[in-house]
Amino acid sequence: MVKIEGYGDITPLSAEAEALVQSQDPEHFYKLGWVTGTGGGISMRKGELVYLAPSGVQKERILPEHMFVLPFAQSAVPKPGSKRDLLRIPSKKGLNESQCTPLFWNAFTMRDAQSCIHTHSQNAVMLTLLLGKDAKSFRISHQEMIKGVRLGGVGKTLAYFNTLEVPIIENTAREEDLTDSMGKAMEEYPDAAAILVRRHGVYVWGPSWESAKTQAECLDYLFEIAVKMLQAGIPLEGDV
Amino acid sequence: MVKIEGYGDITPLSAEAEALVQSQDPEHFYKLGWVTGTGGGISMRKGELVYLAPSGVQKERILPEHMFVLPFAQSAVPKPGSKRDLLRIPSKKGLNESQCTPLFWNAFTMRDAQSCIHTHSQNAVMLTLLLGKDAKSFRISHQEMIKGVRLGGVGKTLAYFNTLEVPIIENTAREEDLTDSMGKAMEEYPDAAAILVRRHGVYVWGPSWESAKTQAECLDYLFEIAVKMLQAGIPLEGDV
Amino acid sequence: MVKIEGYGDITPLSAEAEALVQSQDPEHFYKLGWVTGTGGGISMRKGELVYLAPSGVQKERILPEHMFVLPFAQSAVPKPGSKRDLLRIPSKKGLNESQCTPLFWNAFTMRDAQSCIHTHSQNAVMLTLLLGKDAKSFRISHQEMIKGVRLGGVGKTLAYFNTLEVPIIENTAREEDLTDSMGKAMEEYPDAAAILVRRHGVYVWGPSWESAKTQAECLDYLFEIAVKMLQAGIPLEGDV
Amino acid sequence: MVKIEGYGDITPLSAEAEALVQSQDPEHFYKLGWVTGTGGGISMRKGELVYLAPSGVQKERILPEHMFVLPFAQSAVPKPGSKRDLLRIPSKKGLNESQCTPLFWNAFTMRDAQSCIHTHSQNAVMLTLLLGKDAKSFRISHQEMIKGVRLGGVGKTLAYFNTLEVPIIENTAREEDLTDSMGKAMEEYPDAAAILVRRHGVYVWGPSWESAKTQAECLDYLFEIAVKMLQAGIPLEGDV
Numbered sequence: 001m002v003k004i005e006g007y008g009d010i011t012p013l014s015a016e017a018e019a020l021v022q023s024q025d026p027e028h029f030y031k032l033g034w035v036t037g038t039g040g041g042i043s044m045r046k047g048e049l050v051y052l053a054p055s056g057v058q059k060e061r062i063l064p065e066h067m068f069v070l071p072f073a074q075s076a077v078p079k080p081g082s083k084r085d086l087l088r089i090p091s092k093k094g095l096n097e098s099q100c101t102p103l104f105w106n107a108f109t110m111r112d113a114q115s116c117i118h119t120h121s122q123n124a125v126m127l128t129l130l131l132g133k134d135a136k137s138f139r140i141s142h143q144e145m146i147k148g149v150r151l152g153g154v155g156k157t158l159a160y161f162n163t164l165e166v167p168i169i170e171n172t173a174r175e176e177d178l179t180d181s182m183g184k185a186m187e188e189y190p191d192a193a194a195i196l197v198r199r200h201g202v203y204v205w206g207p208s209w210e211s212a213k214t215q216a217e218c219l220d221y222l223f224e225i226a227v228k229m230l231q232a233g234i235p236l237e238g239d240v
Numbered sequence: 241m242v243k244i245e246g247y248g249d250i251t252p253l254s255a256e257a258e259a260l261v262q263s264q265d266p267e268h269f270y271k272l273g274w275v276t277g278t279g280g281g282i283s284m285r286k287g288e289l290v291y292l293a294p295s296g297v298q299k300e301r302i303l304p305e306h307m308f309v310l311p312f313a314q315s316a317v318p319k320p321g322s323k324r325d326l327l328r329i330p331s332k333k334g335l336n337e338s339q340c341t342p343l344f345w346n347a348f349t350m351r352d353a354q355s356c357i358h359t360h361s362q363n364a365v366m367l368t369l370l371l372g373k374d375a376k377s378f379r380i381s382h383q384e385m386i387k388g389v390r391l392g393g394v395g396k397t398l399a400y401f402n403t404l405e406v407p408i409i410e411n412t413a414r415e416e417d418l419t420d421s422m423g424k425a426m427e428e429y430p431d432a433a434a435i436l437v438r439r440h441g442v443y444v445w446g447p448s449w450e451s452a453k454t455q456a457e458c459l460d461y462l463f464e465i466a467v468k469m470l471q472a473g474i475p476l477e478g479d480v
Numbered sequence: 481m482v483k484i485e486g487y488g489d490i491t492p493l494s495a496e497a498e499a500l501v502q503s504q505d506p507e508h509f510y511k512l513g514w515v516t517g518t519g520g521g522i523s524m525r526k527g528e529l530v531y532l533a534p535s536g537v538q539k540e541r542i543l544p545e546h547m548f549v550l551p552f553a554q555s556a557v558p559k560p561g562s563k564r565d566l567l568r569i570p571s572k573k574g575l576n577e578s579q580c581t582p583l584f585w586n587a588f589t590m591r592d593a594q595s596c597i598h599t600h601s602q603n604a605v606m607l608t609l610l611l612g613k614d615a616k617s618f619r620i621s622h623q624e625m626i627k628g629v630r631l632g633g634v635g636k637t638l639a640y641f642n643t644l645e646v647p648i649i650e651n652t653a654r655e656e657d658l659t660d661s662m663g664k665a666m667e668e669y670p671d672a673a674a675i676l677v678r679r680h681g682v683y684v685w686g687p688s689w690e691s692a693k694t695q696a697e698c699l700d701y702l703f704e705i706a707v708k709m710l711q712a713g714i715p716l717e718g719d720v
Numbered sequence: 721m722v723k724i725e726g727y728g729d730i731t732p733l734s735a736e737a738e739a740l741v742q743s744q745d746p747e748h749f750y751k752l753g754w755v756t757g758t759g760g761g762i763s764m765r766k767g768e769l770v771y772l773a774p775s776g777v778q779k780e781r782i783l784p785e786h787m788f789v790l791p792f793a794q795s796a797v798p799k800p801g802s803k804r805d806l807l808r809i810p811s812k813k814g815l816n817e818s819q820c821t822p823l824f825w826n827a828f829t830m831r832d833a834q835s836c837i838h839t840h841s842q843n844a845v846m847l848t849l850l851l852g853k854d855a856k857s858f859r860i861s862h863q864e865m866i867k868g869v870r871l872g873g874v875g876k877t878l879a880y881f882n883t884l885e886v887p888i889i890e891n892t893a894r895e896e897d898l899t900d901s902m903g904k905a906m907e908e909y910p911d912a913a914a915i916l917v918r919r920h921g922v923y924v925w926g927p928s929w930e931s932a933k934t935q936a937e938c939l940d941y942l943f944e945i946a947v948k949m950l951q952a953g954i955p956l957e958g959d960v
Contacts, residue, residue: 120864122944122945126945129952142411142439144360145360199864201864221279221360225365232369234370383680384605384681385600461602465602472609622919624845624919624921639893705842705845705846708842719853720853
């Protein structure tokens with residue numbers, strides 16, 4: 001129990017946060033191939049607090065005490081290098097906050113999401129490569145799995161005949177430099193449940209961590225089958 | 241122990257049902273890639289009761305107390321929205337009955353199956369795409385794994401030289417709207433052990449949950465190798 | 481402890497047999513995709529006794545008490561339907577002896593192998609399909625993994641520059657009917673460590689169950705990379 | 721606790737070495753497909769001692785007591801067949817020291833690495849085959865995962881726009897015969913974090929075993945996506 005000005009008594013890891021990092025199988029996300037090599041990231045908002053997995057560590061070895069805890073209000077627009085209060089310093093030395101932090105905040109502030117997941121899924125990366133440099137978005141329809149994705153990531157679920165559209169933004173040298181282009185794409189595509197980053201991966205969010213996770217899985221399924229369809233010359237839209 | 245008119249004393253989860261949901265590895269089906277993103281479903285009949293996995297949840301996190309239990313007789317032709325007695329309300333709030341329910345009942349009533357499994361396997365979906373919009377069924381012969389599939393899903397097993405045929409029906413916006421076309425395909429193809437749904441997945445059944453599961457595996461193996469054969473230009477029928 | 485005429489006191493499952501079926505991960509082989517849908521089989525010889533996994537069951541659920549135990553001498557040429565002594569009846573009713581039994585005996589009698597493994601690996605099946613109906617064997621050289629395979633399955637290991645050759649036989653309707661053609665291929669190719677069966681899978685053996693398992697893995701690796709090489713138009717022999 | 725001349729009291733397996741071999745999931749590396757069939761190897765330096773996994777065994781069954789422990793100084797240039805002191809004889813008879821030993825020492829002595837990993841990853845092997853016999857190195861740029869690889873394996877991490885280059889050397893009949901050509905490639909490519917061996921696999925190192933493992937994962941991710949890009953006709957360098 002930690003006492004922090006303006007936040008009252010804080011039990012940094014709530015039951016939900018524990019569930020997030022302490023599944024029966026700690027290698028869960030790792031086995032999906034989404035976060036190999038320290039890549040990717042996971043965040044969760046719980047009222048006035050945000051929980052973040054640390055950067056540059058083996059994601060399959062994260063323990064609850066390694067999580068960063070930040071105040072939501074203060075960190076609305078965090079800048080790298082600026083001084084911020086960390087409500088909780090991870091117990092393991094040498095852990096760094098993820099460069100994804102400001103990108104996660106996009107999802108929290110622009111969509112009122114409660115969780116945001118970032119992966120380096122090869123399906124996402126191959127899809128951005130196969131669609132080509134001029135493609136501004138990925139579009140697919142007539143797939144049952146579309147029904148698992150929510151409008152804008154947090155609204156009602158899509159229907160089978162709906163066209164799912166996910167914008168694609170260009171990658172940058174520093175991950176935090178994606179903040180603005182990701183925000184701009186979210187404004188331009190208010191119905192999008194995720195943002196693809198060319199040659200990099202995807203950001204997905206939801207109204208709860210469970211929803212963010214299942215939407216990430218549905219989207220990755222759609223990225224994967226779209227790659228197979230493109231390779232087989234099958235159109236992604238329409239029931240042809 | 242629950243007492244219900246006409247059913248006597250009921251221990252909602254029998255040993256078999258426990259085995260179904262409480263394997264040594266709760267992520268078993270999930271790891272096969274069949275039920276990612278809350279997709280797919282599992283059902284089991286045990287005498288006058290039917291056990292159903294809830295809808296819209298992470299299948300790898302289902303616990304025995306989340307299962308729906310329905311009377312078999314009453315639910316023979318369930319309609320969405322109609323009032324039905326649930327013998328057992330799952331202990332976790334917010335769980336919904338799967339839209340697959342009436343499709344599972346097709347297997348119970350038309351084939352006297354004791355279990356029916358529904359997956360969103362990418363092998364099944366890619367196969368329906370590669371076979372093309374005009375294909376009414378998937379046919380394959382001369383594969384050892386055909387011997388693991390039963391005539392009509394519940395009869396004697398097929399032989400190596402037999403041609404396995406699985407009808408393909410078109411997907412609909414609402415899953416329960418597949419009930420009639422699935423039933424019609426089952427009538428037209430009395431020897432079929434499963435029904436493929438284009439751009440959606442597959443329904444497989446058997447005389448026990450073990451048989452439904454192993455037949456689902458054999459069929460998925462055949463879907464997968466058929467996709468590879470089509471991509472390599474190898475005919476699916478005959479020993480060429 | 482069971483007492484059987486001519487065998488003295490028998491503890492049917494030796495420590496080695498326990499290890500075979502009771503690994504830390506009972507789904508080990510299953511996860512490799514070799515024995516899905518009840519397919520495939522495993523056998524082990526220990527002196528005058530042979531241990532066999534039962535047929536038609538989910539291999540990832542086999543327990544030690546499900547294993548068949550046969551006397552090696554008596555079963556040298558078992559015929560289906562003929563009366564044979566089983567030293568140990570599996571405790572679970574309804575378990576049947578595998579049709580693979582006489583094929584395993586080929587490895588025991590012709591190569592003095594102590595273990596034989598049969599899989600339905602898709603890599604093996606795709607390889608027999610891609611090589612075409614006229615190919616009598618699979619040949620590959622210049623692969624590091626060749627060094628993990630033994631001459632004839634039980635002799636010294638091959639060298640990097642050696643050409644590994646595995647004969648391919650045609651599949652038959654009944655698995656036991658493969659006995660003669662497998663035996664003939666083993667005579668014709670005395671250096672072969674395995675027999676591929678077109679549209680079916682592979683039989684691999686070794687001087688111990690550990691060796692049979694690692695050779696099965698090395699061979700499956702070579703089948704898989706050969707499929708990829710054939711699809712990419714890269715010759716399987718020579719360093720081109 | 722073992723007492724050895726010149727090394728004082730030695731607790732052969734430090735906490736770090738225990739972690740290396742005793743993860744929550746002993747089949748960790750095995751499941752990645754890097755060390756099937758007894759292939760591949762892992763080593764770790766801790767001050768004056770080096771820990772080595774034994775050769776020719778099933779890597780997913782290695783226990784701490786099977787590890788070899790060698791003095792770093794003495795084994796700087798080990799020669800097969802020459803007499804060397806082993807600080808610790810593995811408790812299981814029949815275990816042999818890996819032929820990789822002198823190759824691991826290249827990483828320890830030339831880069832001051834603390835850990836070196838060798839895999840037979842099919843992504844690595846397919847990449848060397850697809851690049852062709854004349855390719856002296858693998859080059860890739862504009863991939864987010866490049867940022868997980870260190871300059872020379874032990875320096876600062878690369879940037880997104882940097883070109884990652886990994887030299888490719890020819891395989892030899894005996895693994896230890898690669899020592900010289902690997903060393904020569906490391907001299908010629910001082911920024912390389914790994915060495916690819918055609919038709920064989922890859923050697924990766926790092927300033928700690930955690931870093932060697934995450935770099936091995938990042939590199940394998942890049943090998944895999946490069947294979948997919950080459951098969952799809954997408955250039956590996958530049959943002960085209």
